[in-house]
Amino acid sequence: MGLRARITRPGIAARLLAWYSDHHRDLPWRRTSDPYRVWISEVMLQQTRAQAVIPYYERFVAQFPTLESLAGAREEQALAAWSGLGYYSRARNLLKAARLAVAAGGFPSDYDAIRGLPGVGDYTAAAVSSIAFGLPCAAVDGNALRVVSRVKNDASDIGSMATRRRFAETVTGWLDQRRPGDFNQALMELGATICLPRQPLCDECPIRDGCLAATAGSAAGLPVKLRKEDPLHIRATLFVVRRRGRVLLIREDSGARRMAGFWRLPTTEDLPGATPRERLGEFRHSITRHRYLFEVYASSGGLPACPAPTSAAAGACAWFSPAELPTIPLATTARKALNLAGIPRSS
DNA sequence: AACCCGGGGAA
DNA sequence: TTCCCAGGGTT
Missing domain, CATH: 1.10.340.30 (Hypothetical protein; domain 2)
Incomplete structure (x- = not known):
């Protein structure tokens, strides 16, 4: 040896x-x-x-x-x-x-x-x-x-x-x-x-x-990896609602399967009565197998202070100043949309 | 064993 | 665009 x-x-x-x-x-x-x-x-x-x-x-x-x-x-x-x-x-x-x-x-x-x-x-x-x-x-x-x-x-x-x-x-x-x-x-x-x-x-x-x-x-x-599945393409709209220097966010329910406890922007589902004022842009975002195309609109006025969530999975909502954003669990989709709106999350 | 979960950087 | 990354939990 x-x-x-x-x-x-x-x-x-x-x-x-x-x-x-x-x-x-x-x-x-x-x-x-x-x-x-x-x-x-x-x-x-x-x-x-x-x-x-x-x-x-x-x-x-x-x-x-x-x-x-x-x-x-x-x-x-x-x-x-x-x-x-x-x-x-x-x-x-x-x-x-x-x-x-x-x-x-x-x-x-x-x-x-x-x-x-x-x-x-x-x-x-x-x-x-x-x-x-x-x-x-x-x-x-x-x-x-x-x-x-x-x-x-x-x-x-x-x-x-x-x-x-x-x-x-x-x-x-x-x-x-x-x-x-x-x-x-x-x-x-x-x-x-x-x-x-x-x-x-x-x-x-x-x-x-x-x-x-x-x-x-x-x-x-190499290596060989067999499994591959077709991605799902989904379109959705996000609203940036500003009031007195703050922006409206929705908290994903604690029991939600995805992003539980995270804050995100409201969708058309959250704000059925929202009237889009200005199209701020769009961005793509991939979550596991889902490929989203988000359109972002500014919306202002005519909204209740904290609209009642319409979907069963939705949780609380609240208004945040830009300075508070780094201290909360913020969804990346919200961060991307807020960047389009000129509200960068100061990290 | 199959499916789900985020996000980004490299090619 | 696609791929896949110092994976783990649930069903």
Whole structure:
């Protein structure tokens, strides 16, 4: 075994780690090993690119520097800090988890306890366990699945659980037991910067020698993901109603399936009697499978102070000044429409 | 296993 | 425009 190790090239892990130490991005959450901050960053990074996370992470940890400070926050505060980042159940679960952890005596330090926190699945539990606590857990995200599919030149559908399980076992086989956190980050960094989805930069790849897809020339077509559904196109109208320097917003009901508790602009459904004064413009907005085309109209006068909601799902309404907008959970559609109306949300 | 959830940046 | 991103929860 010693002889074999001497005459063979370095393994996947060694090559990844050597490459990572020279080429990794300087991201803010890589400057700490505080489990709380590692956890915050990993939740924010769920389905969200690193570059998009950076400003949110900086603001969030400035506002909630410790687990205890987050546990003591109101949900509105956490949602306001998350506003614009999307997948808002992440913020709700973050708050629940913080309170559970504080009640249990602090942030958990073993995999099963971390995995048991709301909003923490297999990936996030492995990432936090390895990065913050040095535990030998393979963190298998979309990047890792892509790298494995190419290294193995495996065209199995990564939407299937069987494929994911098999690919995860491959990563576990590669995992560096002594530096699991760096290994996991190195593999993801490779996927994020070299092993790109459409046009992989194989010439710059540290593990090209061991990559069957690079040899076969099939890398750009991997991984295979079968499912795709037709999007729904929807048109809607939003009203910007101003009164004494304030704008009218509607609060999505707490039990709503989407955007519960968030403030949005009124629609024709909310204000059936509204008379559009001026067309301010239009914008497109995608929510999961829905593709909206919003038309934005200014409307003024002739409205009750706080019109009774007409739809069963509608919640409260209120008037807000521009300065108050950063302190509430504001829907991104409202932010876009208010920009058209010349009422930027000062962030 | 299928479906749902936001939003943005890159190609 | 399309794709998909350091995914997780619910049914």
